[in-house]
Amino acid sequence: MTGETSTRSRPELAGWLEAVANDEIVTILDRRIKHELAKTMVAEDRQVHFLVSKAITSFIDHRGDPQAAAAEMSDLLWEAGHRYAQARRHHQEITGVFERAWQALRQQLNISTSTDLGALLTQLFEALRTYFLCLQRQALNGWKTHATSTNNRTMTHARVRISTAPREPERVRLDDVTYVARLADAQGINDQQLFRAVVATSDDVGVLRTLSEVLVGSSSSEALVPARWSNEDIERLTGDQVVVGAAVPLQQMLEPLRLARRAAKLLDDGVAVDPRTVVPCEDLSMVLIAHGNQHLADILVGKHLDELAQEPPGRRLRYAEFALAWIGCGGSIAQVADELEIPKQTAHSRVKRLREMFGDKLNRPSDRLEITVALYAVLPTWRAAPRRRSKVGH
Template sequence: MPRTLETGRPEPATSQLPRRLLTILRPELPSLAEEIIEEIPRALPEYDRPMQGPYVTALQIGVERALNQFVARVAEAAPDAHRHDDTYRRLGRFEAHEGRSLDSLQAAYRIGAQVAWRRLMTIAARHDLSSSVMAQLADALFGYMNELASLSLSGYMDARPTQVEDQRRRLLQLILARRPGSDRAIAELAELTEWNVPDEVTLVVVPHDARCVREALDDDVLVDLTADEPRLLVPCRAPDGRPEALPAGRRAMLAEAFPDGGVATGLTVPLEHAADSLRWARQALTLIEAGVLDDGPVTSCEDHLVTLWLLADCALVDQLARRHLGGMNELEPGQRERLLATLHTWLTTRGTAAEMADELHVHPQTVRHRIKRLEKELGGRLTDPDARFAIEIVLRAMSLRDRVRPGSGDRPEEH
C-alpha cells in the first residue's frame, strides 16, 4: 500500500479498533524495533554507522517509543504525549547536527512505516484480522508516521539556523587556512550550507565590540564574529578579471550592518588569496584605531594602498631611517624638523628654491641655506638614486605616522 509522508501534522485517528490488538501487537514490538533499526541503515547509506554512540541510542529509543505509542493509541491506552513529542523533536535536531537534509529523515520514517506494515500483514494472517481492521490500521500507521515526521521537522528547523551558522564559520576558517587538499572540503561544506563558491572575495574586519545588525547582511556573506579577530567574507565578481573595489551596494550593506562604523575591507582577490585580503583589512583596521586612516563607516584598503605599503613594516622603516637619516640625530630637534620638512618638499616637488619657499612659507635664501646644510649632513646620498628613493619612503612613512591619534599608542621614534 503506497503512502507518502506529509509535512503537516494530522489529527490522531479516532476509528474504533478491537481492544484485543494491544494483546496481539505488544509481544511483537521488541523484534519489530530491531528489524526497523537494522533496515534503515541498510536502505539508507547515510545512516550506515557503527551501532553505538549517543545518536544510535537516540534512534533506538525513538523507534521503540514510536511503536509503543502507536500500539497504545490504536488500543486506546493513555500515552505520554509530552515525552513522545520531545523524543521526535530531538531526532530532528540530531539530523540537523549531522548535516543531513530533510529528505533523509523523511525516507527513514517511510522505511520504518513499510517494515511495520509488513509485520502487520503477517500478524493479520496469523490472527485472522478483517480487511476493515487492516484498512483502519493502515490509515492509523501512516498518519502516525506523518505526525512523527512533523515533530522531527519542527526540531530540525529549530536546530538548523544555529547549525548552518557553525558550518559556515567552519567554511570561512577552511578558506582562510587554505591547506593542501582543502578544496574538496571547501566544496563539500559549501554544498552542505547551500553557499555558492565565488571566484572573487573581499575580506572584512570589524572591532571586537562592534554592534551588528545581522538582518542587514546579505545571505551569501560568511560571518565569524566570535573569532579573536571578527571577520566576514563578501563574495564579489570582478568583470573581465579586472581588480575592482568592493561594489557600492556591498559597502552600503556593511554600513547598515555595522552602524557604529569602524569597518575595514581588504582588496577583492581570488578565493585562494582570501588570507591576503584579510591581512590587509586587519592592517587597515589597526591604522584606523591608531588614527592614521580616517574612521569612516567603511574604510577600503583600495583607497589607501600606498599608506598600507609604507606602514606594513614600521620596524624596517626605522632601520632605513637610521641608515639614511641617522647623521641628523645630533641636530637640535627644531632644526632637524625644519631640515626634514625642506628635504621632503624638495624630493616630492623637485621645485626651484622660489617654488619651495612658497610651499614652506619661508624666504628662497632660507631654502638655499637648508639645502646646503642637507648636502653637508647627507653627503652623496642625495645624488644616489637608490638612497634618494629610500629617503623619500622614510619621510613619507614618518609623515603618516605623525598622524597617530593622541592616546592611541606610542608615537614613532624620532630619528
C-alpha cells in the first residue's frame, strides 16, 4: 500500500492532524515518551531521543500516513538497530523500547484527546500502531544484519530485507525449509504455530513485509503472516492483489506456499480472473486443477467439449461462461439469471442448449466436475480468440 493511497483512504484523519497538530502537542508527546524511556537503560541515549522527536514529526508531516512516515525513517531506524547490535545489546531491548514508547503515547493521547472523536480516534490509534510496528521492524532488521554477520551464519536474518531498505540481500526463499526454521527459532516462534502464505500477483506484497510478526525472505513478492490475521487485515497492508494460502504450521508451509505462487501467477497471466485485492487460494482451486496438468486437461476437454468447441467463438465463450456460472449456482436458473443479469428466458434457452450438448452428463456429479475442470482449462484460449457479432441471447 503506497503512502499516497493510504492518505487518501483516511482524509478525515489527515485533515484533523493538519488542524490540531502544533508545537505544543508535539512537545507534550515528545516529553511523555522520553520520560517513559528514561526508566530503561536507554536513558542517556541521545540518538534514541533524537529518533523519538523525528518519528513524531515525520508522522505529523505525512498527515498520519504510517507507510510514508516509516519510509522516511527507515534508514535512521536501520542504523539504530545496527548500533544496538554493535553494542552487544539483545534484540528484545529494541522491542522493549518500542513497547514502552507505545504505551506512553497511548496514555498521553487518551489524556489529551476527546473521546467525542469516536471513529477518528480509532483511526488515529490504528495508524499509529501500524507506524510503530513498521519502525520496530526496521530497527530489528538493522540489528539482525549486524548480529548475524558477526556470527558468520549462512542462512540468517542478514538475508531478510524490507521494501524500503537500500541494501541488496543474498537470495533466500521461503520454501527453503532450513532458512524458515532458523528464522522462526531466532524470533521465538514454535514451528507448530499457524501461518499463511501471502504472494503478490505483482512484485511487492506491500508494507506488511516490514511488520515484526511477519516472516520474509529476499523476494518482495511474498511473506508468511500469522494465521490470526484476517483477509481485511492483509488488505489494509498491501496495495496490489495478493493470494493467501491455507493456515498451516510453519513446518508444513512448503506446499501451500508453492500453490499460492501458482495461483498468483495464474492471476497475473490473466488465466484466472478475480477482482478482489485478497484472493484465498482455495477460491481458485478449479483453475489450479485445470492448469496443473496439461495432458489431463486436454483429455477432459476432448472428452466433454468437442461439440461446444464447434460453436462460433463468441457463442461458445458465452455458453462456457454460462455453464460455469449455472453449475456453480447448483443448477438454479433463477439464481444464474440474476447473477449474470440476463433475462430468465435467456437462461432457460441456454440451459436447454447445454442439455442438448451434454445430455445426462449434467446430472452426474463426477461428469459435472470434469466438465467444470475442462471449461476452466479452455476459457483463457477462448477468451483470447477473435469473435464475430452474433444475436443476443444465443
